[in-house]
Amino acid sequence: MPRAGLTRDAVVTLALETIDELGLDGLTLAEIAGRAGVKVPSLYKHIASLEVLRSAVATEATRELAQELRVAAIGVSRTAALESLAHAYRGYALRHPGRYAATQRAPLPGEAREEAHALAAAQVQQVVSATLRGYDIADDQLIDATRALRAALHGFCALENGGGFALPANVSDSFSRMLDGLDRMLSSWPA
Numbered sequence: 001m002p003r004a005g006l007t008r009d010a011v012v013t014l015a016l017e018t019i020d021e022l023g024l025d026g027l028t029l030a031e032i033a034g035r036a037g038v039k040v041p042s043l044y045k046h047i048a049s050l051e052v053l054r055s056a057v058a059t060e061a062t063r064e065l066a067q068e069l070r071v072a073a074i075g076v077s078r079t080a081a082l083e084s085l086a087h088a089y090r091g092y093a094l095r096h097p098g099r100y101a102a103t104q105r106a107p108l109p110g111e112a113r114e115e116a117h118a119l120a121a122a123q124v125q126q127v128v129s130a131t132l133r134g135y136d137i138a139d140d141q142l143i144d145a146t147r148a149l150r151a152a153l154h155g156f157c158a159l160e161n162g163g164g165f166a167l168p169a170n171v172s173d174s175f176s177r178m179l180d181g182l183d184r185m186l187s188s189w190p191a
Contacts, residue, residue: 006036008046012056019057019098026098027054054105059117061099066123068092073127077134079183085131086153086179093157100157135186145189152182 014035019027029050033040047053072088073081093100103124125146132145156175158164165171 006038006042006046008056011036011043011046011053012060015053015057016060016096016099019102020096021098023098024054024101027057029053054102055114055117057099058102058105059114059120061096061102062117062120062124064096064099065089065092065103066120066127069124069127073131077131081131081134082183082186083179085127086175086182089153090157090160090175093161097161100161104154132186135189137186137189138191141189141191145186148185149182152178 011032014032015027018031018035022031027050029040029043032053033043036043047056068088068091069085072084076084128146128149129142132142132149135145137145156178160171165174
């Protein structure tokens with residue numbers, strides 16, 4: 001019988017907390033079982049495998065990120081939307097480094113993406129696309145513009161979370177300057 005109070009959602013929550021503390025590599029069924037106060041076989045009543053748990057974590061983290069970006073972009077457009085979205089993105093990555101890393105997980109070739117994860121990723125994309133449309137970027141250019149924006153934001157966040165900014169300049173000032181450059185780039189995006 002499952003431990004009282006232990007549910008699939010509780011297991012996923014423990015996993016989310018774990019990856020923020022230990023990183024994605026720290027996500028093991030033994031670690032989660034220990035945190036839940038159960039033996040590993042008891043987890044199988046709630047989650048089928050480590051791969052299923054990783055997928056559930058990626059889905060939930062992507063949902064959280066989508067919600068934060070959506071809230072940040074409400075009621076603003078163009079430069080203000082870009083800045084608000086970028087600060088929300090960076091803030092999420094800094095507060096939840098493991099969860100942020102999980103949002104970057106895409107299915108491997110031949111691996112089916114859970115429908116809920118695909119929906120959460122689509123919600124992130126909708127917010128980003130709406131922000132980019134504020135720059136009058138044509139629909140057929142949205143993928144390229146999205147990739148450019150994502151590469152810049154992810155690169156910055158990955159370096160910051162990984163301790164890659166050791167120079168004495170203020171990191172937040174550097175982030176603001178990067179956003180100024182992105183704004184100029186998006187403002188002159190080729191048709």
